[in-house]
């Protein structure tokens with residue numbers, strides 16, 4: 396009898412696992428809380444209003460459409476590893492022979508008082524829309540009461556998420572200022588970063604370019620500055636400085652879905668479950684983990700970062716290994732192939748490295764654009780490139 400494969404989560408790792416299993420004609424069930432897959436790496440564009448949100452998502456069944464594929468829209472509430480079942484919000488229990496956990500991440504708040512309650516985050520299509528709508532609303536409130544706090548936007552965290560969002564907001568602000576007739580110099584967009592530098596992934600020279608460009612576009616960048624407390628209208632910094640603001644967006648880090656800890660996996664300090672070289676849980680050979688769910692050590696012994704690029708590559712290997720098991724073949728180990736890191740700094744400009752070569756400016760922006768097409772191609776071939784490539 397064919398073994399039953401269940402995939403939890405339709406992010407980059409889950410979708411890539413499913414799409415590749417379809418190529419091998421393997422039957423599987425994919426469970427996801429939304430009926431669509433969204434492009435997490437482009438959420439900053441949604442927050443900045445670059446294009447309509449629906450352009451950044453694709454219905455699951457448009458990509459995974461084989462008769463051997465079963466898509467279930469439901470929320471995973473728990474994983475019972477002894478009983479080999481998954482508990483769903485609808486009350487239904489899904490049993491499995493092999494489970495693929497690719498459940499993404501949640502914001503890491505580091506226990507900072509008031510942060511979770513009072514900040515916006517950028518981790519889903521809905522949250523990106525919320526950021527956009529909130530900033531528009533603040534402009535409208537300023538028009539009513541003239542309170543300058545409505546025109547101050549504070550982004551906590553200068554990693555890739557925070558900086559890509561900042562770049563996009565710096566494009567959005569001038570448009571909104573024209574729309575509402577607000578002088579642009581009244582708007583104050585700030586990034587607060589605890590470390591000495593933003594974008595630690597990039598070489599010094601590129602990082603300096605990014606800093607100069609963002610400041611030229613009007614951002615204030617505070618480095619070596621830690622957020623210690625947040626209230627509805629204030630951000631408190633180490634050293635007692637307080638910023639009054641109408642908009643606080645937290646991009647200070649992520650941790651794995653808490654379901655992994657509750658299911659009793661061996662986890663790291665970011666809640667990711669430890670895997671062996673084949674991406675199987677070290678605790679349970681029936682469970683594979685990918686993307687932000689996997690605590691996977693790279694060749695340098697350091698955990699592989701939770702990026703879309705790595706998630707997609709893991710999805711490939713998980714599908715190959717499940718197929719190998721089904722056919723009595725040897726599984727293959729996962730070897731990360733880092734292609735580079737690209738940070739967009741707004742609509743046209745980007746910085747980063749591609750296969751070790753530094754890229755910047757408009758060329759950097761073009762590489763970033765082409766990375767979108769590469770992903771669409773890998774996920775859904777020409778059909779998906781045609782469907783989405785023109786609009787995002």
Ligand code: NAD
Nearest residue numbers: 552553554555556587588589590621622647648700701737
């Ligand atoms: P991150 O952990 O990489 O960056 C968070 C930043 O917030 C850090 O620089 C940290 O010093 C800062 N921070 C933490 N606590 C703070 C505090 N109290 N006050 C001020 N600053 C504080 O998180 P991220 O940017 O969300 O990225 C998560 C993962 O996703 C990373 O692996 C990243 O590489 C990846 N990512 C990649 C891309 C891309 O490739 N373009 C885009 C987004 C995210």
